[in-house]
Amino acid sequence: xxxxxxxxxxxxxxxxxxxxxxxxxxxxxxxxxxxxxxxxxxxxxxxxxxxxxxxxxxxxxxxxxxxxxxxxxxxxxxxxxxxxxxxxxxxxxxxxxxxxxxxxxxxxxxxxxxxxxxxxxxxxxxxxxxxxxxxxxxxxxxxxxxxxxxxxxxxxxxxxxxxxxxxxxxxxxxxxxxxxxxxxxxxxxxxxxxxxxxxxxxxxxxxxxxxxxxxxxxxxxxxxxxxxxxxxxxxxxxxxxxxxxxxxxxxxxxxxxxxxxxxxxxxxxxxxxxxxxxxxxxxxxxxxxxxxxxxxxxxxxxxxxxxxxxxxxxxxxxxxxxxxxxxxxxxxxxxxxxxxxxxxxxxxxxxxxxxxxxxxxxxxxxxxxxxxxxxxxxxxxxxxxxxxx
Amino acid sequence: xxxxxxxxxxxxxxxxxxxxxxxxxxxxxxxxxxxxxxxxxxxxxxxxxxxxxxxxxxxxxxxxxxxxxxxxxxxxxxxxxxxxxxxxxxxxxxxxxxxxxxxxxxxxxxxxxxxxxxxxxxxxxxxxxxxxxxxxxxxxxxxxxxxxxxxxxxxxxxxxxxxxxxxxxxxxxxxxxxxxxxxxxxxxxxxxxxxxxxxxxxxxxxxxxxxxxxxxxxxxxxxxxxxxxxxxxxxxxxxxxxxxxxxxxxxxxxxxxxxxxxxxxxxxxxxxxxxxxxxxxxxxxxxxxxxxxxxxxxxxxxxxxxxxxxxxxxxxxxxxxxxxxxxxxxxxxxxxxxxxxxxxxxxxxxxxxxxxxxxxxxxxxxxxxxxxxxx
Ligand SMILES: Cc1cc2nc3c(=O)[nH]c(=O)nc-3n(C[C@H](O)[C@H](O)[C@H](O)COP(=O)(O)OP(=O)(O)OC[C@H]3O[C@@H](n4cnc5c(N)ncnc54)[C@H](O)[C@@H]3O)c2cc1C
Numbered sequence: 014x015x016x017x018x019x020x021x022x023x024x025x026x027x028x029x030x031x032x033x034x035x036x037x038x039x040x041x042x043x044x045x046x047x048x049x050x051x052x053x054x055x056x057x058x059x060x061x062x063x064x065x066x067x068x069x070x071x072x073x074x075x076x077x078x079x080x081x082x083x084x085x086x087x088x089x090x091x092x093x094x095x096x097x098x099x100x101x102x103x104x105x106x107x108x109x110x111x112x113x114x115x116x117x118x119x120x121x122x123x124x125x126x127x128x129x130x131x132x133x134x135x136x137x138x139x140x141x142x143x144x145x146x147x148x149x150x151x152x153x154x155x156x157x158x159x160x161x162x163x164x165x166x167x168x169x170x171x172x173x174x175x176x177x178x179x180x181x182x183x184x185x186x187x188x189x190x191x192x193x194x195x196x197x198x199x200x201x202x203x204x205x206x207x208x209x210x211x212x213x214x215x216x217x218x219x220x221x222x223x224x225x226x227x228x229x230x231x232x233x234x235x236x237x238x239x240x241x242x243x244x245x246x247x248x249x250x251x252x253x254x255x256x257x258x259x260x261x262x263x264x265x266x267x268x269x270x271x272x273x274x275x276x277x278x279x280x281x282x283x284x285x286x287x288x289x290x291x292x293x294x295x296x297x298x299x300x301x302x303x304x305x306x307x308x309x310x311x312x313x314x315x316x317x318x319x320x321x322x323x324x325x326x327x328x329x330x331x332x333x334x335x336x337x338x339x340x341x342x343x344x345x346x347x348x349x350x351x352x353x354x355x356x357x358x359x360x361x362x363x364x365x366x367x368x369x370x371x372x373x374x375x376x377x378x379x380x381x382x383x384x385x386x387x388x389x390x391x392x393x394x395x396x397x398x399x400x401x402x
Numbered sequence: 403x404x405x406x407x408x409x410x411x412x413x414x415x416x417x418x419x420x421x422x423x424x425x426x427x428x429x430x431x432x433x434x435x436x437x438x439x440x441x442x443x444x445x446x447x448x449x450x451x452x453x454x455x456x457x458x459x460x461x462x463x464x465x466x467x468x469x470x471x472x473x474x475x476x477x478x479x480x481x482x483x484x485x486x487x488x489x490x491x492x493x494x495x496x497x498x499x500x501x502x503x504x505x506x507x508x509x510x511x512x513x514x515x516x517x518x519x520x521x522x523x524x525x526x527x528x529x530x531x532x533x534x535x536x537x538x539x540x541x542x543x544x545x546x547x548x549x550x551x552x553x554x555x556x557x558x559x560x561x562x563x564x565x566x567x568x569x570x571x572x573x574x575x576x577x578x579x580x581x582x583x584x585x586x587x588x589x590x591x592x593x594x595x596x597x598x599x600x601x602x603x604x605x606x607x608x609x610x611x612x613x614x615x616x617x618x619x620x621x622x623x624x625x626x627x628x629x630x631x632x633x634x635x636x637x638x639x640x641x642x643x644x645x646x647x648x649x650x651x652x653x654x655x656x657x658x659x660x661x662x663x664x665x666x667x668x669x670x671x672x673x674x675x676x677x678x679x680x681x682x683x684x685x686x687x688x689x690x691x692x693x694x695x696x697x698x699x700x701x702x703x704x705x706x707x708x709x710x711x712x713x714x715x716x717x718x719x720x721x722x723x724x725x726x727x728x729x730x731x732x733x734x735x736x737x738x739x740x741x742x743x744x745x746x747x748x749x750x751x752x753x754x755x756x757x758x759x760x761x762x763x764x765x766x767x768x769x770x771x772x773x774x775x776x777x
Contacts, residue, residue: 349764352753
């Protein structure tokens, strides 16, 4: 592992330059601008290990745990450059979810055991929150964990678990007691080895007919009580708190940015820029993206100044996910009669994965708290309106 | 959901609707689509044969050619019902468009043979007339002592791998020709590509393909007029199918959101979801009105009115079905983002049909251009 330095002491521009030049030299070109949004671990392990060796795999973890210890402002630079250079998404639940949770709430033994194994890639994590009957209303989850001596016995089912088929550990929200009056009470965070007897995974083909998310079943799965994070029955607050400033990235302009580049390439090739109707619509999309960046910057500035994000940050996610959809819809308009082909479209400048993006863009209005749920949060938390659900 | 409302005094249209519903019990649309997609075929032979058996392939073919001699009303009701059941064999191309070209041909043995084959299902007759940009793209014809030699490339051909015959648009010295070309011809190559709706669409390459002069179905202005009429008929059929897709997607979404409980109540109980569903329903109502109007116009209207009504119907029905199914998908939550859930297939079929024979904006621009030119 390479030596670390105090990155936060650099200016944003200095840090950007250092990070960019190293990534440019070290992120394998064949992995750049991957068609697949969610590659499995083996497809990108080379990049994962390269980052880990450099000590740059975990931007937010403190340096004592092998992270870069970036503050939120530098983290934004990290994420921006990552997207700009087309680095592939790596299975990042260990880095972005389990790691921070353990660093904040884990025991010393948990940190010592799990953190190095995330960095080495030995443990690949997935996020087991949603259940068949607990989606938007996550607090109604029912997967149960019953105490039995030094263990918990887990029974139930998770669903929509992204990349569970290539993960070996799952961060579970389970119900440890039922209190009818306050459903958020009685939820516990549990670290579960997916190779334990009774845990099975079934991939669910998604809209692109790819295995991307899964069902995960628990049939009397025995989990050591030492794998509880924080206090039993107090997991809800933990699960919420760990998201913190990262909520800003649900509204990061990278998806629409990528999509608009593809739209431009297609439009150029098909002569659409000669069509005033297209140009007017394109201009609207282009400026929406431009202003999304400005809005993102407004929240980023709060973080740079050491502040915390409020409920209002949800506005980014709504705008961003809808813009992404509008761009991919325009792509299909430009594609004309070809907008029914499954495969990528050919242009003089390379292929354009119009249909792939169109289908992919259907998801972000649903996941990460659907747009209706986000609007509920804004109505209540920002406008001070009475709760509607 | 009401869907198309057409005059049905003797109840024939209702019977036709019922017979599609019965058919769908035996030939499940979504299951057939998935199987066809997995096999890489461009036509489900069992469904197609059964559709021939049901008498659905020659609905508008004239009785002289052995067809049912019915009109746009019957054709539209059939297509709407197929859309509802997500039966996605390319009927608009292989039956409506090809049938119209055959019906408009100069009488003779060849159109007779094609008509019989088309109706019985023994022949798969695929129209082939589009250029890469989707508009008419005739290939080059040259008369020789041996017949007519054809060269060029044609895009967006349905069921090209299954086809026995192609109806090809060509041009010789500026004069249009519509010809029938056997699928097994020296110099004819098929390159098929997977489509969003689990089928295949092909590019044909013809290199010095020679056919006898009897292969000519129509020429010059008659050929152009035949094609124009055939395209309009296919557009109308597709519009009706899109109406079927939209209404069914709404019905399914209403059923799903009434079942799906979050926060202690069906999500259809949330006002936001209700308003969404109402918007979807309103889109479907307008689409059904537009398509019903276009169907009536075909019998009653002047030539310009007929054409305008079809352009409007296809644009409206395409936009509506795409928007409705997109919203439906969202209301299904993550379930909608799976391949197992049929709503995604409805969405894909809507997108594919919307892109077929002109996207809404193109059609709207044509409408306005035609209307202003006539004013
Ligand atoms: C691609 C993808 C990846 C995912 N990955 C993971 C993962 O790794 N781990 C994990 O735990 N989960 C994951 N999820 C699940 C995701 O968190 C849920 O889809 C989300 O919480 C919504 O729940 P649901 O799908 O059950 O939809 P539902 O909650 O059933 O919602 C259905 C529809 O109803 C609307 N709705 C619900 N309640 C209200 C209301 N009160 N008012 C108005 N409208 C309402 C919603 O907006 C939505 O349109 C993933 C989902 C997707 C699509």
